[in-house]
Amino acid sequence: MSGTWSIRRRVSRWLLALVLLQAILVVVPAALLVSSSLDAELSSLLEEELAEFSSSMLALELRGETDPGAYLEEFLAESSAEHPLYPMAIGIWRSGERIAVAGSSDLVDHLPGFPRLLDQRVDDADWIAWRANQLEGGPGGDTMLAVLIDGRAQAKDLGGFGLVMLAVVLVVAALGLGFSVLIAGRVSTLVGGLSVGVRHLLGGQGDGHLEGGDLPVEVLPFVAELREGIEELRVRTDRFRLMTAGLAHELRSPVQNLIGETEVALMKQRDERTDQALLTSNLDELRDLGDAIHNLLQLASEGDELSNAHERFDLGEEAAIRLGADLARARRKGVEVQLESTGDLGLEGDREGVLRAVRNLVANGVSWTPAGQRVEVRFEGLDGEVCVHVDDSGPGVPEALRESIFEPFFQGPVQDDRRAGYGLGLAMVRGAVLHQGGTVVVGESRLGGARFELRLPRVPGALGQEGAAGR
Numbered sequence: 001m002s003g004t005w006s007i008r009r010r011v012s013r014w015l016l017a018l019v020l021l022q023a024i025l026v027v028v029p030a031a032l033l034v035s036s037s038l039d040a041e042l043s044s045l046l047e048e049e050l051a052e053f054s055s056s057m058l059a060l061e062l063r064g065e066t067d068p069g070a071y072l073e074e075f076l077a078e079s080s081a082e083h084p085l086y087p088m089a090i091g092i093w094r095s096g097e098r099i100a101v102a103g104s105s106d107l108v109d110h111l112p113g114f115p116r117l118l119d120q121r122v123d124d125a126d127w128i129a130w131r132a133n134q135l136e137g138g139p140g141g142d143t144m145l146a147v148l149i150d151g152r153a154q155a156k157d158l159g160g161f162g163l164v165m166l167a168v169v170l171v172v173a174a175l176g177l178g179f180s181v182l183i184a185g186r187v188s189t190l191v192g193g194l195s196v197g198v199r200h201l202l203g204g205q206g207d208g209h210l211e212g213g214d215l216p217v218e219v220l221p222f223v224a225e226l227r228e229g230i231e232e233l234r235v236r237t238d239r240f241r242l243m244t245a246g247l248a249h250e251l252r253s254p255v256q257n258l259i260g261e262t263e264v265a266l267m268k269q270r271d272e273r274t275d276q277a278l279l280t281s282n283l284d285e286l287r288d289l290g291d292a293i294h295n296l297l298q299l300a301s302e303g304d305e306l307s308n309a310h311e312r313f314d315l316g317e318e319a320a321i322r323l324g325a326d327l328a329r330a331r332r333k334g335v336e337v338q339l340e341s342t343g344d345l346g347l348e349g350d351r352e353g354v355l356r357a358v359r360n361l362v363a364n365g366v367s368w369t370p371a372g373q374r375v376e377v378r379f380e381g382l383d384g385e386v387c388v389h390v391d392d393s394g395p396g397v398p399e400a401l402r403e404s405i406f407e408p409f410f411q412g413p414v415q416d417d418r419r420a421g422y423g424l425g426l427a428m429v430r431g432a433v434l435h436q437g438g439t440v441v442v443g444e445s446r447l448g449g450a451r452f453e454l455r456l457p458r459v460p461g462a463l464g465q466e467g468a469a470g471r
Contacts, residue, residue: 019176334371343381368394437461
């Protein structure tokens with residue numbers, strides 16, 4: 001597959017390349033250093049031996065000895081004894097002709113017919129070099145001397161050193177390859193073990209594969225994050241399955257009620273009062289379904305930040321208009337709803353989201369308030385924010401549930417044969433409030449039930465801290 005790669009192969013290549021690079025960085029400089037040292041030693045030895053040879057020959061000429069041939073062998077023997085690793089040859093030229101040489105025949109053949117380059121090193125072959133000068137101060141005046149040194153033995157040793165270093169490089173490379181394969185295999189095995197652990201986690205079989213004592217410390221943060229993410233995914237998945245089943249059941253019940261009541265209504269004649277009661281009941285069911293569907297759509301869009309619409313509106317004026325259907329429902333149930341507004345209630349933000357949150361809280365309060373009791377809704381404009389208080393006369397929210405009831409599809413205990421809600425309204429409230437940058441808390445009302453308090457900044461800001469959960 002295009003774009004895929006293997007940890008084992010990539011780590012092996014990287015480690016092998018690193019080992020080879022380290023070996024090359026050691027071997028090449030070492031070989032160059034040895035070669036340059038040998039070359040410098042050869043040049044220095046040529047200059048030194050030529051200076052000694054010139055000094056000795058000058059002394060002979062000053063003593064009047066014109067046949068230096070016998071002395072050449074003696075000088076060469078002394079020099080060879082002093083430098084046994086460097087075979088030498090020497091020669092003397094006078095009046096343009098070579099008059100005497102000393103040294104092995106193969107080296108003498110490398111001496112020049114006549115040295116035309118003076119006082120500089122001349123390489124005749126690989127690691128065979130000579131140096132010549134003119135004898136100054138002698139009676140002849142045209143005497144030339146040359147010293148030739150053979151450095152091939154040292155060069156051969158250098159070649160042997162190179163072979164040894166090459167062997168070292170190959171051995172190191174082989175060891176590096178072996179270690180790289182071993183390390184890559186270990187890394188691959190570790191990743192494979194993590195994948196097994198992930199499969200166990202996803203399968204609900206525990207995370208023993210992710211708790212091994214042989215995990216490296218570098219992997220532990222990744223494992224912790226992975227475990228947390230998988231646990232969250234599992235919780236969300238389980239919740240989604242549960243809520244899907246519950247939602248399907250809850251939506252099915254009012255639909256079946258509507259179908260059943262309508263079928264009964266069609267089977268026989270009813271008076272106008274009975275028909276009106278039936279239509280009113282059906283209307284309530286339809287509104288519940290509509291609210292549930294709308295809330296579900298709002299929750300589904302939370303990943304897209306609910307809505308990007310920013311509008312300026314007066315929350316008090318808008319709420320008085322939008323709460324008409326909820327107030328009518330409260331009257332039919334015998335519940336009084338009191339609305340109170342103080343201060344500047346102007347807001348900028350998601351108009352529909354904020355109004356839907358207020359409507360859900362009011363509908364929630366009406367649903368839980370018994371007939372003959374009341375729900376108080378107060379809008380208060382403060383400096384930089386608008387507060388909404390919704391107090392009901394219902395049973396209230398147990399403190400143990402105040403951290404859970406804002407979760408989607410959460411359903412608390414059902415009382416007095418009351419049909420459980422869909423668990424969507426308060427989840428949508430939290431999403432809308434947080435999108436505005438506000439906070440929502442739930443506590444106890446002076447009416448004996450629950451109090452929900454929204455604090456909404458006039459301009460959307462950073463996400464607020466959720467003070468508590470709702471039911």
